[in-house]
Amino acid sequence: MSAPTATGNRVFLLPDLGEGLSEAEIVEWKVAVGDVVTVDQSVVEVETAKAVVDVPCPYAGRVVALHGAAGETRPVGQPLVTIAPADGGNEPAGHATYREEERAGSGNVLIGYGTGHGGTR
Numbered sequence: 001m002s003a004p005t006a007t008g009n010r011v012f013l014l015p016d017l018g019e020g021l022s023e024a025e026i027v028e029w030k031v032a033v034g035d036v037v038t039v040d041q042s043v044v045e046v047e048t049a050k051a052v053v054d055v056p057c058p059y060a061g062r063v064v065a066l067h068g069a070a071g072e073t074r075p076v077g078q079p080l081v082t083i084a085p086a087d088g089g090n091e092p093a094g095h096a097t098y099r100e101e102e103r104a105g106s107g108n109v110l111i112g113y114g115t116g117h118g119g120t121r
Helices: 095-104
Strands: 010-013 023-029 041-047 052-057 061-066 073-075 079-085
Touching: 041 079, 052 079
Parallel strands: none
Antiparallel strands: 010 079, 023 041, 023 073, 041 052, 061 079
16 A cells, blocks of 8 residues: 655555556546545556456545546556545554454454453363
8 A cells, every 4th residue: 555645645556456467557537636535435447458447445535646647557556546634544444443453352363262361161
């Protein structure tokens, strides 16, 4: 994904779309600069050598920049869209939930092995 910029904005990079593909062509932007997006909202439709796919953004906020135009090919790992967080939060989706569960106690547990806090059988 990305790290926050000096302004606190998040730059979402074109993700690895699988099967060793190294680039994708922008077919259609689903958002424009100034639009407010939610976590996992589709922001762009891209075409690879294998398929046309919608790319969801892992950040919520206001779109401040689109990197590339329809018809342009972007390499994997290059900037796709810049998002200004709506609430000042810079963490990807699910991060806060994970931290809350971690504070709650047992952490990750392999099913069938318990947490060590249970009684005897």
